[in-house]
Amino acid sequence: MSRNGKQTSTDNGADTTGSNAVYHHDDAENLPAHSHHDNEVLSETNLKSYWRANVKVLITLLSAWAFVSFVCGIILGDWLDQFYLGGFPLGFWFTQQGAMLCFVAIIFIYHFWMQRIERAHGVDDDDNHEPSQQRED
Amino acid sequence: MDAQTLSYIFVGLSFALYIGIAFWSRVGSTREFYVAGGGIHPVINGMATAADWMSAASFLSVAGLLAFAGRDAAVYMIGWTGGYVLLALLLAPYLRKFGRFTVPEFIGDRYYSDLARVVAVICLIFISFTYIAGQMRGVGIVFSRFLEVDINTGVVIGMGIVFCYAVLGGMKGITYTQVAQYCVLIFAFLVPAVFLSIMWTDNPIPQLAFGDVLNDGSGMTVLQKLDQVTVELGFTAYTQATRSKIDSLAIVTALMIGTAGLPHVIVRFFTVPKVSDARKSAGYALAFICVMYTTIPAVAAFSRLNLSESVNEVAYAEAPAWVGNWENTGLIAWQDKNGDGIIQYRAGKALDPVKPIFTGERGKYGERLVSNEAGASANEIYVDRDIMVMANPEIAQMPNWVVALIAAGAVAAALSTAAGLLLVISSSISHDLMKRTFMPNITDKQELLSARLAAVAAILVAGWFGINPPAFVAQTVAFAFGMAAASLFPPIVMGIFSKRVNRQGAIAGMLTGLALTVGYIVYFNFMEPGLNNAEHWLFGISTTGIGTIGAAVNVAVTLIISRMTSEPPMEVQDMVDDIRIPAGAGVAHHHQGLPIKTL
Structure with missing residues (x-):
């Protein structure tokens, strides 16, 4: 618990996310195999700012998701048909192929975006993975 | 060689492959049986998820649905695939961090309630059996058409194959057979699509050919020709929508949240090693699905042209x-x-x-x-x-081996989905009902045995449904998505994104959402089918779209009741904090000591 107290005070002093992350990594290395909650080594403020960043990502990407499916696919579908993509009326293309391709893109953007945020906040899961697991990205 | 002999060879070879994988991947613990030990590579899991989710209906019926309903059927394409965005962003990473075995288990632990867990198990079993009846029937139909075997014999053969790898190998066996099945079914779907594309446009890529100029020298594009042909025959033009926008929006939403709430799809993300893998894996899953789902509209368009012209x-x-x-x-x-x-x-x-x-x-x-x-x-x-997919090779005069390939592909699509569903049924019985609710003292060995026995029982019930299909199979699909949307998706998402929602709220929400959705579907499909039209629907929303309203009511009731009652215990709030942080998924499962109170 004293560790927790010390950490909180350090965090209050160091405002930027970057220094928090560095602090976390140093701290994690010095720790013995902490068997319980890993996030005990993370500060409250850091976790809060991580979660806020996460929610911001979700709102942005879900807006994109709603836009391509509900707006382009249905609500503005007829209007978009006046434009053409090759031989496809645009609104029709969104319903048959376009929305799906955008969905795939949204999920991969989410993956990479979150990875950056998590590394910045020191909450990514790279530290703990088994040695047999290879990363390919 | 004739098409039937070739079909026997292709289907036989694919079966030998699945059984081989079954013996190679036998399991010895419940963790391997339920989640394949949690060590599946994200790309492998993505491929397995694609096969898990693409059913006999995806392979055989969706192209026909699109061919006849034209643009109106596009709501299904957007709805089913769009659900993966919700799954990836709102569910998969957090449930992976939760790190346990089943969907009802999360609901039971998050809402510290056996009742919540049992309600979730009932929904899960109903959704899964609704689906599985169609898969077994699909296997039977393919056998009867291509191998000239009696439909019932076909169903029994299908049961035997699923028995081998689902009972022996659990999730591990299912995962690797699903990968093989994905390869078989995607190849089987693409080959005839390429033939059709070349036949009409000389462009071998179906996704592009479908927007290309016809090769008959008329200078018209495929879609212009289709619009012309359909209008001449008295239909609405192929690229015109006729469904009301409000109903389209409701259906798309219901299918999206329904897809994201399908338990056999969600559990696939319990099998990857890390939280970041769960996100990545959802992306791969949808990419693999889109290989087929962007081909389907092309196949639909060409088969509609073929039918009209020939x-x-x-x-x-x-x-x-x-x-x-x-x-x-x-x-x-x-x-x-x-x-x-x-x-x-x-x-x-x-x-x-x-x-x-x-x-x-x-x-x-x-x-x-x-x-x-x-x-x-x-x-x-x-x-x-x-018949649109099955008849294509004959209509377009493709070689006999393409016919045989379609037989093998359709069987692969049906079996992969059936196996995934059987697994969630058996694990919810042996783990959620027995281990977590009624018989907490059984050992891992006993639990594994009961999981296997539950799988056997589920196969027998599924086979019975395949041989005696309920007359209302078509309507029950609306049921499955409606229930998943109204009962499972909201409590999971709210359980992750709100620490304030509690046991009372979640149970009341699930029950009201469920009662509304089921009541609406039963009323319009079974009690008063004569009134089943836009004039009588609530806000003009059809039974397929009502899951959207059910989910909204679920959310509202949960939030209101939670506000009126006490906040969840500290351990539960800590657990929510824990699943929000990706770090430590590999060594998680520490919140096993949660006190599970009974309501």
Whole structure:
């Protein structure tokens, strides 16, 4: 618990996310195999700012998701048909192929975006993975 | 070699492969049985998820659905695939961090309630059996058409194969067979699509050919030609939507949240090593699905053109051979309304009731006579939408091995989905009902044995449904998605994103959402089918879209009741904090000491 107290005070002093992350990594290395909650080594403020960043990502990407499916696919579908993509009326293309391709893109953007945020906040899961697991990205 | 011999060889080889994988991946612990030990590579899991989710209906029926309903059916494409975005962003990473075995387990632990867990188990079992009946039937139909085996024998063979790898190998066996099945089914779907594309446009890539210029020298694009042909025959133009926007929006939403709430899809993300893998894996899953789902609209468009061009205004006696073949299976029927011996294909119902009732006699041109009334239109030909994919090779005169490939692909699609569903049924019985609720003292060995026995029982029930399909299978699909949307998706998402929602709120929300959705579907499909039209629907929303309202009501009730009652215990709030942080998923599972109170 004293560790927790010390950490909180350090965090209050160091405002930027970057220094928090560095602090976390140093701290994690010095720790013995902490068997319980890993996030005990993370500060409250850091976790809060991580979660806020996460929610911001979700709102942005879900807006994109709603836009391509509900707006382009249905609500503005007829209007978009006046434009053409090759031989496809645009609104029709969104319903048959376009929305799906955008969905795939949204999920991969989410993956990479979150990875950056998590590394910045020191909450990514790279530290703990088994040695047999290879990363390919 | 003829198509039937080749079909036997292709299907036989694929079965040998699945059984081989089953023996190679036998498991010895519940963790391996339920989540394949949690060590599946994200790409492998993505491929397995794609096969898990793409069912016999995706392979055989969706192209037909699109071919006949044109743009209106696009809501299904957007809805089913869009659900993966919700799954990836709102569920998969957090449930992976939770790090346990089943969906009801999360609901039971998050809402510290056995009752919540049991309600979730009941929903899960109902959703899964609804689905599985269709898969077993699909296997039977493919066997009867391509291998000329009795439908029931086909169902029994399918049960035997699933038995081997689902009971022996659990999730591990299922994962690797699903990867093999994905390869078989995607190859089987793409090959005929490429043939069709070349036939109409010379462009071998179906996704592009479908927007390309026809190769008949007319200078028209495929879609212009389709619009022209459909309008000439009295249909709405192929690229025009006719469904109301409000109903389209409700259906898309219901299918999206329904897809994201399907338990057999969610559990696949419990099998990857890390939280970031769960996100990545959802992306791969949707990418693998899109390989097929962007091909489907092309296949739909070309088969609609084929159908219109090759049967309309053709004398029955000179109709292509496939018309007679499929007439013999009961999926095509012709009633010569004007007595000219020529097939007229037009908009509108050919027969009344819609499905043909054959008298067993032949008419003067050799057609099978039907006892139906003539439908109120000039249309003389009934075509079951399910034959569009199966009949394509014959219509487009592809070589026999393509026919055999379709047989193997359709069986792969049906078996992969059936196995995934069987697994979630058996694990919810052995883990959620037995271990976590009623018999907490059983050992891991006993739990594994009961998981296997539950899988055997589930296979037998599924087989029984396959042999005696309930007459309402088509309507029950609305049920499955509606229930998943109204009962499972909201409590999971709220349980992750709110620490304030509690046991009382979640249980009340699940029950009201469920009661509303099920009541609405039962009322319009079974009690008052005569009133099942836009005039009587709530806000003009059909039974397929009602899951959206059910989910919204669920959310509202949960939030209000939670606000009125006490906040969840500290341990539960800590657990929510824990699952929000990706770090430590590999060594998680520490919150096993949660006190599980009974309501």
